[in-house]
């Protein structure tokens with residue numbers, strides 16, 4: 001693949017001429033993904049699994065082939081371990097309801113990290129409340145990382161479920177999920193990995209990790225909105241009850257009773273998002289075509305450049321591990337004494353898109369003693385020019401506020 | 413491109429950074445929290461009535477410059493007004509931000525709060541400008 005002008009593959013980036021630094025929220029989509037969806041509706045649209053005619057069979061085939069592609073992509077042992085969902089949030093809810101509620105008892109422990117997205121946190125509060133289990137947190141140290149001691153202090157013999165985000169959507173910290181999974185397994189707990197922020201950037205191998213469940217959203221990795229994946233070990237999924245009931249997930253339906261379809265259909269009730277699945281398949285092709293090594297190389301250069309420049313600016317606070325190799329492509333920062341919402345508005349005015357707020361991680365920010373940050377998140381289509389635009393816009397924002405920022409705020 | 417100095421103007425900035433209205437009242441008749449879960453802005457409004465006149469108001473809390481300044485300027489504008497006058501001003505302010513009221517004559521009653529007119533061009537900031545006004549609406553609706 002010709003890498004000199006990746007941006008040209010992303011029509012929105014060409015049309016809008018913005019520095020899009022919010023890929024952590026959702027990525028832009030390249031032509032091949034957009035075209036694949038277009039092609040599906042022009043030539044293949046039918047309801048999969050439901051028609052005896054060849055068009056429906058073809059739609060089914062594309063849908064099921066993509067399942068196989070995803071299984072290979074994350075190295076799942078069996079293709080039926082891949083369940084399609086709406087997004088990471090739905091995948092996590094499925095696990096909480098169909099595994100958590102069914103398997104936890106009073107005094108069991110659920111351990112999650114303080115850096116979880118609300119979608120890997122709020123469902124566990126519900127499970128804890130309903131089952132009487134306890135919800136415990138692994139906290140971060142001064143380097144915005146979870147230390148080995150913290151892992152060993154919080155995961156105990158009572159722990160049944162560990163939920164951990166692979167990469168923090170606020171800090172960019174790459175958690176040592178290898179270690180967490182090994183330790184949790186030693187203690188007899190299963191581990192749920194939230195790969196939403198990692199799979200766009202790094203190779204995931206569920207067998208090598210020995211993850212029990214792993215979830216992600218397609219839209220953060222070039223695919224359309226509204227398609228997500230749940231990976232679960234076959235023996236776990238087989239023993240779980242369905243999450244949603246309805247068409248396609250059944251075997252026999254009688255007036256009072258139903259038997260369920262085998263995996264994966266058991267967890268795919270109702271007409272599925274075939275357009276999303278096809279877009280996700282095409283997104284995976286695109287990523288594999290560039291290659292994770294190349295993606296890493298590009299991002300390391302751009303993010304490294306951004307960190308180098310940003311860390312020299314006195315008026316900024318960065319929330320970032322000093323260990324580069326533990327950091328992915330998200331940078332949270334604040335202009336001292338200025339609210340991030342104002343900063344983001346001003347950056348927007350200069351064509352720079354960053355997110356501001358609590359990033360669906362209120363407990364994390366509270367534990368850090370702040371309510372919100374600005375967050376710039378990068379993907380391989382970003383360039384050093386985007387970083388320069390960010391730096392210039394930050395200077396402009398600071399200038400607007402400079403004379404009003406009180407001395408006390410400056411110091412904080 | 414919006415001219416940012418229209419929004420981040422002298423008046424708004426002064427109020428947002430060091431507002432004299434950011435304090436506690438000795439005896440408030442009403443105390444109401446306003447919260448914007450998306451951005452985390454949170455204010456607590458205190459209000460003291462004398463008959464049907466707003467005798468005093470104050471606020472505490474945290475948030476962006478727009479929400480803080482809007483709260484402070486709202487307090488300046490509504491202090492000394494009757495409840496009916498206040499309700500009318502609140503309705504006008506909300507109408508201005510939502511671009512439902514554009515008539516200059518009508519907007520005059522907003523006094524300093526007219527400084528937020530250009531926020532109506534920034535959809536992402538409308539909620540910030542309205543936080544305090546919705547919060548006081550909640551108080552007055554209880555009355």
Ligand SMILES: Cc1ncc(COP(=O)(O)O)c(C=O)c1O
Nearest residue numbers: 087088089117119169196197217
């Ligand atoms: C780490 C993490 N987990 C989960 C989610 C939820 O993703 P979605 O909103 O697509 O379900 C996000 C994205 O916002 C995320 O960053």
